[in-house]
Amino acid sequence: xxxxxxxxxxxxxxxxxxxxxxxxxxxxxxxxxxxxxxxxxxxxxxxxxxxxxxxxxxxxxxxxxxxxxxxxxxxxxxxxxxxxxxxxxxxxxxxxxxxxxxxxxxxxxxxxxxxxxxxxxxxxxxxxxxxxxxxxxxxxxxxxxxxxxxxxxxxxxx
Amino acid sequence: xxxxxxxxxxxxxxxxxxxxxxxxxxxxxxxxxxxxxxxxxxxxxxxxxxxxxxxxxxxxxxxxxxxxxxxxxxxxxxxxxxxxxxxxxxxxxxxxxxxxxxxxxxxxxxxxxxxxxxxxxxxxxxxxxxxxxxxxxxxxxxxxxxxxxxxxxxxxxxxxxxxxxxxxxxxxxxxxxxxxxxxxxxxxxxxxxxxxxxxxxxxxxxxxxxxxxxxxxxxxxxxxxxxxxxxxxxxxxxxxxxxxxxxxxxxxxxxxxxxxxxxxxxxxxxxxxxxxxxxxxxxxxxxxxxxxxxxxxxxxxxxxxxxxxxxxxxxxxxxxxxxxxxxxxxxxxxxxxxxxxxxxxxxxxxxxxxxxxxxxxxxxxxxxxxxxxxxxxxxxxxxxxxxxxxxxxxxxxxxxxxxxxxxxxxxxxxxxxxxxxxx
Numbered sequence: 001x002x003x004x005x006x007x008x009x010x011x012x013x014x015x016x017x018x019x020x021x022x023x024x025x026x027x028x029x030x031x032x033x034x035x036x037x038x039x040x041x042x043x044x045x046x047x048x049x050x051x052x053x054x055x056x057x058x059x060x061x062x063x064x065x066x067x068x069x070x071x072x073x074x075x076x077x078x079x080x081x082x083x084x085x086x087x088x089x090x091x092x093x094x095x096x097x098x099x100x101x102x103x104x105x106x107x108x109x110x111x112x113x114x115x116x117x118x119x120x121x122x123x124x125x126x127x128x129x130x131x132x133x134x135x136x137x138x139x140x141x142x143x144x145x146x147x148x149x150x151x152x153x154x155x156x157x158x
Numbered sequence: 159x160x161x162x163x164x165x166x167x168x169x170x171x172x173x174x175x176x177x178x179x180x181x182x183x184x185x186x187x188x189x190x191x192x193x194x195x196x197x198x199x200x201x202x203x204x205x206x207x208x209x210x211x212x213x214x215x216x217x218x219x220x221x222x223x224x225x226x227x228x229x230x231x232x233x234x235x236x237x238x239x240x241x242x243x244x245x246x247x248x249x250x251x252x253x254x255x256x257x258x259x260x261x262x263x264x265x266x267x268x269x270x271x272x273x274x275x276x277x278x279x280x281x282x283x284x285x286x287x288x289x290x291x292x293x294x295x296x297x298x299x300x301x302x303x304x305x306x307x308x309x310x311x312x313x314x315x316x317x318x319x320x321x322x323x324x325x326x327x328x329x330x331x332x333x334x335x336x337x338x339x340x341x342x343x344x345x346x347x348x349x350x351x352x353x354x355x356x357x358x359x360x361x362x363x364x365x366x367x368x369x370x371x372x373x374x375x376x377x378x379x380x381x382x383x384x385x386x387x388x389x390x391x392x393x394x395x396x397x398x399x400x401x402x403x404x405x406x407x408x409x410x411x412x413x414x415x416x417x418x419x420x421x422x423x424x425x426x427x428x429x430x431x432x433x434x435x436x437x438x439x440x441x442x443x444x445x446x447x448x449x450x451x452x453x454x455x456x457x458x459x460x461x462x463x464x465x466x467x468x469x470x471x472x473x474x475x476x477x478x479x480x481x482x483x484x485x486x487x488x489x490x491x492x493x494x495x496x497x498x499x500x501x502x503x504x505x506x507x508x509x510x511x512x513x514x515x516x517x518x519x520x521x522x523x524x525x526x527x528x529x530x531x532x533x534x535x536x537x538x539x540x541x542x543x544x545x546x547x548x549x550x551x552x553x554x555x556x557x558x559x560x561x562x563x564x565x566x567x568x569x570x571x572x573x574x575x576x577x578x579x580x581x
Contacts, residue, residue, distance in 0.1 A: 040344035040345055041345070041347065042250060042344065043343050043344040043345070046343060046344055048506075048509060048510070049502065049505065049506040049509070050342070050505055050506070050509070051342070051343045051344040052342050052343065052345070052346065052493065052494045052509055052512065052517075053509070053513065053519075054346060054517055054519035055513065055519035056509070056510065056513055057513075061514070064380070064381070064521070065521070067373075067377070067380075068373040068376075068377060068521055071372075071373050073372040073376075074373045074525065075370065075525040075528045075529065076524035076525050076527065076528040077524075113535075146250075147345075147347035147348070148346070148347055148348040148349075149347065149348065149349050149489075150349045152348055152349060152350065152351070152518065152527055153519070153524040153527050154518050154519040154524075155518075155519075155524035155528075
């Protein structure tokens, strides 16, 4: 049995790594076949094989995304945004071999010039035990707004 | 308004005045003289297939409904009740037997006819239902699945309007063995805090690729895509040209280096995708012949249909349209387009390839958005730094490169012409 407290600790740790832009340490939380997805706002339950997403990364593209974000030529995130993630309402469903975890999020993104935006939605994770430690096999950030609108882009890791 | 564009071919001078990106009076004039006069992309026929299918959206500041009527004909209604003007259909998409305004309960059938008026007996004899159906956009026409509207009843025929752009739409549509393309589920809708004309320029400006999209090029290189060293005089990995297509439309037309779902394999697609890409290529050659197949499969094209439709046939096919909300804001909608009936595998490759470059989470588009917002911030100095120079390639006779600015000038020349035209 995995307690909700253990899962919450894991998610809070992940959120802290992302807010602090410790992206290599964040990568180490992923399994070797991990996926990261952000569906289009009007198709929150689609399959990326037949539906246009905003982000549908396999592990290679996640690593490519991190390499890009660490490069000062990733202009949309240079200087880096400040972000602050609030992760709540964590629910854990135990499956054979893995855990399905749902959580709500509000991610504040702040940049110079008074630019502040709030990304609101829910996470869906598939977590797996690798050598005793929890690891992320799937991380899906499902946005609640009807359209991305003034949020503009998902240029950081949501 | 000719003070906004200086076009002096003899003096090799072409400049755009930056006030055109900030002045509310310019935007007001654009709405009346450009958006209300031109043909505007409204949607794709594949979005509505059966009688009663509808999608709602905002075009040129007006709520509209693109739908199939009872005879399966594509219609575009102004989505407002004839009684008090409330928006009638407030769902994004669906299928309906008819449309009922919730305010006082007036209802319309699939053909837009007013077929229900609660308490109709209180209206005097002058009240005539037949005159109060949903209003239609004055002009609706389509080209091979692309539906356009015009709010100008006297607009020239769509066919004539599209001019040379048709050839480039054909190149996209020829990818499909069925001759039909379809819009894929999932819409990218985002705002950019910048003037809409900056996105027109950006959409076919290849001069910015090497500097703005360095991280994307690095990602491609690392994944095993050959990025050839530019030939002398180029600032792009591949040779390409810029071409004017008439009526303000223009295109960049490049040799492909970046991979194409139809049909050029690159390592990012994965080894297992190779046979599928080869199969698509073979079908293309059989159907179109070697030369035309090469034209369809081995060139990337970014097409701007004046004023606000962009069809990029590159890493995937994207339809992108945008409408100004303010001088310093536009709302962008982007879709993926694919051959109707393509295999599940080909569809998956297409969508995956789309996301490497395009869209608000892609490896390139967010940096474009950043560039445009940065430019818009810079526009605040228009009094001190009034002009943007746009002369690349101007002294050349003959071929204009994709990194030249002929195609940008073509847009601005048409813009100026319409802004100056008597309404």
